[in-house]
Amino acid sequence: MEDVAIIVRGLRKSYGGSLVLDGVSLEIPRGSIVGIVGPNGCGKSTLLRILAGVEDYDEGVVEVRGRPALVPQETILLPWRTLRGNIMLAAKIRRVPREVAEKRMLEAASILGLTDYLNMYPREVSGGTARKASILMALVLLPDILLLDEPFTGLDRDSIAALQETIARLRRAYKLTVVVVSHMLDELYSLSERIFVMSHRPSKIVRIEEGAGLRFNLRASKG
Ligand SMILES: Nc1ncnc2c1ncn2[C@@H]1O[C@H](COP(=O)(O)OP(=O)(O)OP(=O)(O)O)[C@@H](O)[C@H]1O
Ligand SMILES: [Mg+2]
Structure with a gap:
């Protein structure tokens, strides 16, 4: 079964x-x-x-x-915090230990191609990057x-295809x-x-x- x-x-x-x-x-x-x-x-x-x-x-x-971890339809990034600040706040609210969340954030950011954007503010990044940041925000909660x-x-066609590949890779990396x-x-x-x-x-x-x-x-x- x-x-x-x-x-x-x-x-x-x-x-x-x-x-x-x-x-x-x-x-x-x-x-x-x-x-x-x-x-x-x-x-x-x-x-x-x-x-x-x-x-x-x-x-x-x-x-x-x-x-479970939900990535909502509307992005919920706080404009006065960087992507990193938003992501670590989500982890803190859900009581994921800081070092564990930090390690997961850096690792998953590299799969998502977000490493260079973590210190930026939501208004400085494209819609696609903001979308990926909200996926990262869910991943630091260590979901299965x-x-x-x-x-x-x-998203445009190329971005959709790229995000599909990324979702498949995340599933494999974290057995989701x-x-x-x-x-x-x-x-x-x-x-x-x-x-x-x-x-x-x-x-x-x-x-x-x-x-x-x-x-x-x-x-x-x-x-
Ligand atoms: N909190 C709420 N209070 C009252 N009605 C709601 C609430 N949330 C959703 N609804 C209603 O329930 C129905 C389903 O909403 P839902 O957002 O789940 O649909 P959806 O399939 O996700 O729509 P979309 O394709 O636009 O994202 C809609 O008619 C919506 O207006
Ligand atoms: Mg909906």
Whole structure:
């Protein structure tokens, strides 16, 4: 039997009486990269926040076997702190020992290509670099499950491809289970081994697709 990192069964969630998630069920194998795709407003971010443990729900089973870290849809970098300052503050708030966080930050920054940007302020870097900094902010929390909410939004084609390769490398380096949410199937297809397709709200999983992720991740692990 497959080792499973996340199990969701019959998940229901509403906001103020208005139903968003109407019985979402899925299983995510440990160590895999999966995608979740669905139209705007169907509840993808809500689902990801529930998996991260920062949002409650009304009904169903949610089992997250491991330590999740969420990279939110909107970047949350404080403008008056450098990237390094932002990242180390996140570690401090979550009580990751300073030396451990520092070591992880430097190591993961080199995989992300962020080493030369750590002393810059958010306004001095591009959107893509800020996006990578918020991924780094999640990685210093030492997660084994990385939850990425729309990581490709606003990036050009080359940057999307580069970020996909980087995500695959991070997964391998830190033995992560990775869940990527997007409203574009194309962006998920090459990276993900499996893609869960959500309906309009009130939403359910309507289809599961095989992605090209297995081949992609093998290639990325050789490169
Ligand atoms: N805190 C909240 N209070 C009330 N309604 C909310 C809240 N958060 C989300 N919603 C509503 O729940 C629905 C799902 O929102 P969510 O952000 O999860 O969708 P999404 O699929 O991530 O959308 P997008 O593709 O735009 O990122 C939307 O109709 C949204 O307006
Ligand atoms: Mg969203």
